[in-house]
Amino acid sequence: MTTTNTVATKEGFAEVKTAKLSTLGFFMALPPVLLIVLFVGLPIFIAFLFSIGYTSGPNRVISIIGQDVYTKENWWGTAQAYTAVIKDERFWPDFALTMVVTFVSTFVVLVMSMGMGLYQRIKGGKIASILSMLSLVPLFVPVVIAAYAIAQFYNGVGFMRTFMAQFGIDFPVITATRNAIILGTIWTSLPFAILMITSGLQSVPNALIETAQDAGASFMRIVRTILIPLAFVPIVIAGTFTAIGIMGSFTVPLFLGPNQPTMLGVEISNFFTAYNRPQQSIVMAFVIFAAASGIAVLYIWANIRSAKQSGRI
């Protein structure tokens, strides 16, 4: 700013130009902001009003169609839809399953991509490049195709069972179980995490690692005190994105999970279409929203940390 001002005093037009640029910048940032406010923010707000019992105005049509719709009784609305969901016998097992799948899958994904990233960073070479390239393949396979393929692979007449049967082994049918969902979500989330973490580890300067090696640091010590701290932000970003993605997943639990309990993404869809209870499905959506916001806080914290380190704030 100081430079601009000194220039501005010398040459009268520069100040105007800066002002123009900032206006231009504002208008360039406007479309995405407007889009999000209009098509995401507003619908969320209206849906929230519906969930607390505001059934008139834009919510009129859906409250005519929906079953078990609660209308507001106080000035602020009603919490009946929320209590109905909390008391529903399906909700807590669904919630527990969603959380278990999210944490287990995210943990496994992080461990696996750390392994891949470290192998490539420390060892390098052709095999490491080929492996990391291969690990990106799932990124280019649509989730619905992948989920169907996994289902076909592990179901009653799937590859695993027919193959094992050749040796007289009765391989269990793992489709329609929680483990199948975990397997599917790991498969679909792995490439992105590997991409993030590998690039994070690559950016750690060689000099630091070599100095530590010269000083006699063990491999684990290098990982613990140099690589992980320096690649911390990409690791947190990979972790939060993976966790949020898994928490809201729909296709994988629909294809691979049990009918009941199921993950909340599927249950929301069941409540909305099959059971025709839009209000309850919105309540569940807000539960996921709250849980995902908790994870998003981690992401923001990591970003602020990195901004502070690089001196941007």
Next chain:
Amino acid sequence: MFKSKLMRSAVVAVMATFAIGSSIPSAPAASKTIELLISADTNVQTLWNTVLIPAFEKEYPGYKVNVTFDRNGLRDAQTFAKIVAAKETRRDPGVDLVDGGIAVRLAQGGLLYRPSPTLMPNLKEVSKKVLAKAAGTIPYRASTVLLAYNSKNVTKVPKTLDEVLAWIKANPGKFSYNVPSGGGSGYSFVQTVVDMNLTADERDAMTTAANKDIQAKWAKGLDTLKELNKYTYGKNGTYPANNAATLNLLSTGEIDMGTVWSDQFASAKAAGTMPAHIKVTAIKSPSLTGGPATLGIPINGANRTGGRLLANFVLSPAMQNAIMASSMKGIPVVNSKKLDQTLFENFKDVDVADMRSPYFPANSDDLKSAWSLNVPGK
């Protein structure tokens, strides 16, 4: 995340559609384009695209049928909202003719034209009982849920629901039905089991209006279904996701018995995906559900004349013959004397008017919900 966002915005997305749609001028009254919405499985889509629409466009040159396909009626709630919202705002819903279960729901909401023989002469050939069953919609073919079995392994074919239940318990892991919210064939089995404990009058009442008192009598039937968890495919209380998944389990030999739609079974046979030794039979006391597949002309569609013309055409003897001859082997609904007798030979024992109807939508939604609360994984 995406799905939940999608759900949250669904309400307003519908309205937004109208906000945008309103700026586009509606088509002129004498439009030659008919907007057809198919809310069914792919075999129904095939019937329209390969048989009915080509014949219609040949018979009425200049007319064009524009198909929107909604697989398994997954977006029925949104379609319904769209038509309601269009009526409220006096705009064109963009649908002139609907094929699917949603038509009955629309009729109950007073959103369909009452079919009248003066405007659709071919309706005169449809029996009054079938018309009554169609509840304000236009019946154009029928299908029913049947019990499919592997004739190699099932020696004594069950004739009643009790015999089916006994067979399931005697042959653990060899029977399945799909999740009721995922498809009509599994839903039919669930309704039939809970109907065992209802009187004939109560069953009738459940097909015409929401009734929470009668719903309370489902408990016993749901317990029966819960007991089956140990005996159905997988033996762990999990069920196939949709109609197609049940057919798949039958064709691969993983199960020996299951409930299937008559038309989907025939289509699978015609396509060669269902082995010859898998056969179907009807059961009694109570029978599995079925009924006319119906069309509806939304009261606010822009091209209602076109919709009527197409619906009337589908009821013509030529098209009824074509439906019988098609790969889905659809059951005709018009007076059999007008039909090709060789084709009708296969259907002469089927009485559409006698089929047991599925519940009124509000009851069937509640049954799907009650099933998911009480049966899977318990």
